[in-house]
Amino acid sequence: MIRKPTSRETARKPNMREAILAAAEELFATNGFNAVSVRDIAHAAGANPGSVTYHFRTKDxxxxxxxxxxxxxxxxxxxxxxxxARRVRDLQDRLEAIVRAYVVPAFTSGSDLAGGGARFTRLRAVMSAEGNEVARKIIAQTFDDTSHAFIDAIHESLPHIPRTDIVWRSHFLLGALYYSLVTPERVSRLSRGEADGSDAAGAIEQLVQATVAAFQAPALDQAAPARRRPVVSSKS
Amino acid sequence: MIRKPTSRETARKPNMREAILAAAEELFATNGFNAVSVRDIAHAAGANPGSVTYHFRTKDxxxxxxxxxxxxxxxxxxxxxxxxARRVRDLQDRLEAIVRAYVVPAFTSGSDLAGGGARFTRLRAVMSAEGNEVARKIIAQTFDDTSHAFIDAIHESLPHIPRTDIVWRSHFLLGALYYSLVTPERVSRLSRGEADGSDAAGAIEQLVQATVAAFQAPALDQAAPARRRPVVSSKS
DNA sequence: TGATCTTTTGTACGATAGTACAAATCACAT
DNA sequence: ATGTGATTTGTACTATCGTACAAAAGATCA
Known part of the structure; x- marks a missing residue:
């Protein structure tokens, strides 16, 4: 999109540049940024370390x-x-469609590259946990608009819920989404094999179902604690 | 608990060992394991790098x-x-009490050390994202029993929900909990200052409210998709 | 074929990593 | 005060890190 591909763009190996990108994505997403060396990436891609420098200058x-x-x-x-999703009439259906519009691309789409969006979403989860600065900047300036659009859309379908609550709940949604991609094996283990945490379709359905209900929870009346309060003692 | 403190246990600085632990905890929790060097930790604790080796042998x-x-x-x-929580009679109240029993210690308690459990929970979140092996082992063998106990308790208060769904939803709970501690500033930013992501009490209430509703969501009938299906087109 | 440009290779450099270890320093019982 | 064991310091070693760069190899077109 930025460089016009000259006719001799093709390299010796068919797209070594792409191989490096794919290998880096995989390694970063599973091990974090700092645990992976440029040499690791080059090795996984079948490339020479210097080749990484040539194509991308730095690790960042x-x-x-x-x-x-x-x-x-x-x-x-x-x-x-x-x-x-916004065009869906029924409010209940619309809410589910909105949540689905948020979740599905994170699991399955995101680019035409092999592996789908799940790998990239997992990468984002890991970078966010590591507090990576490069990632933080580009994420904030790329996704905040979309996040606001989703929050607004959800708010429209749940007018009686304060915006603050919607923000919190969408934050929880993202956290649940991230964690599902980071440690899917934990689901398999805790369910004693009854569920497969790596099954994207199953994870999506579970996540959508749970999240829709979470959004529909009664508003958190910060002023008046109307309902019964914590039933168990809380020391300090 | 393992060493009996001889009377001359006290070192030159009052508990340099504890200072190193606290500094490491803080740095690991905010930057990840690999991004932090032993020298960083020693510097933050006002100690000598060799002192870390003396007390803990290795970084692991x-x-x-x-x-x-x-x-x-x-x-x-x-x-x-x-x-x-299990002794609470009313099922609705009991569910909330159980969720609270899971969430509250993660935010506020967990040890007598300064800073509370939030720092340690954040550390666990980051280590899990990085796929740290040391952490993975000790976590699985320490927390799986507790996780099962919570899942069982929740299942008892929601008998009509399949165990698989409970596992998924408790997984989402943990993910939301982790993410709230990892990037609290995102909540403040997206709510345009109306909510404070760093306010533990507020986060707990929001998380409990949303999670209880998520657990109470209808079961996911994997056999019969009774309700209306995705309203938006799904290509691929 | 030979000239030219792109890509890959091989190697090297300075910085920093984790860890080991001897010497210095401390607290305390005698 | 002095000896003793626990702790801290200072330093050094080896490995690996990110990156630079010259040379080799490959591709493209006159």
């Missing part, structure tokens, strides 16, 4: 390019699905 | 000791609160 540049690759398409897909 | 040993410090007390507190 490599991470940045991964984000550039995915953020656009994923945001676009989310916007499309959100626009369609 | 330091992390392990942090876990040992917190896992026991936190598990104990959770068990106490869970036992109390």
């Amino acid at each position: 540049g490599l991470l940045l390019e991964i984000y550039r690759r995915h953020c656009g398409p994923m945001n676009l897909r989310r916007s499309e699905l959100l626009a369609a | 040993g330091l992390l392990l000791e942090i876990y040992r410090r917190h896992c026991g007390p936190m598990n104990l507190r959770r068990s106490e609160l869970l036992a109390a």
Whole structure:
């Protein structure tokens, strides 16, 4: 999109650059940024360490390019699905459609690259946990608009819930989404094999079902604690 | 608990060992394991790098000791609160009490060390995202029993929900909990200052309210998709 | 074929990592 | 006061890190 591909763009190996990107994405997403060395990436991609420097200059540049690759398409897909969801008449159905528009691209789409969006979403989860600065910047300036659009849409379908509560609950949604991608094996283990945490379709259905209910929870009346209060003692 | 403190246990600085542990906990929790060097930790604790080696032998040993410090007390507190919650008669109230028993210690308690359990819970979140092996082992063997106890308790108060769904939803709970501690500033930002993501009490109330509703969501009938299906097109 | 540009390779450099270890320093019982 | 064991300091070693760069190899077109 930025460079015009000259006719001799093709390299010796068919797209070594892409192989490096894919390997880096995989390694970063599973081990974190700092645990993976440029040499690890090069080795996994069948490339020479110097080749990474040639294509991306620095390790940060490599991470940045991964984000550039995915953020656009994923945001676009989310916007499309959100626009369609907003046109749903029934408020209950609309809420579910909105949540689905948020969740589905994170699991399955996001770019045409192999592996789908799940790997990239997991990468985002890990980078956010590590407090990576490069990631933080590009995420805030790329996804905050979309996040606000989703929050607004949800708020419209739940007018009686304060916006603050919606923000919190959408935050929980993202956390649940991230964690499902980070440690899927925990689900399999705790369910004693009855559930498969790595099954994207199953995870999506569970997440959508649970999240819709969470959004529909009664508003948190911060002023008046109307209902019964904590039943168990709380020391300090 | 393992060493009997001889009368000359006190060092030159009052508890340099504890200072190192606290500094490491803080740095690991905010930057990840690999991004923090032993020298960073020593500097933050006002200690000499060699002192870290003396007390904990290796960097892994330091992390392990942090876990040992917190896992026991936190598990104990959770068990106490869970036992109390199970005695609540009303099923709705009981469910909320159980969720609270899970959430509250993660935010506020967990050990007598300064800073409370929030720092340690955040540390666990980051280590889990990084796929840290030392952490994974000790977590699985320390918390799985407790997790099962909570899942069972929740299942008892929601008998009509399949266990699989409960597992998924408690997984989402943990993910939401982790993420709230990892990036609280995102809540403040998205709510445009109306909510404070760093306010533990507020986060707890929001999380409990949302999670209880999520647990109470209708069961996911994997066999019969009774309700209307996705309203928006799904390509691929 | 030979010139030219792109890509890959191989190697090296300075910085920093984790850890080991001897020497210095401390607290305390005698 | 002095000896003794626990702790802290200072330093050094080896490995690996990110990155730079010159040379080799490959591709493209005159």
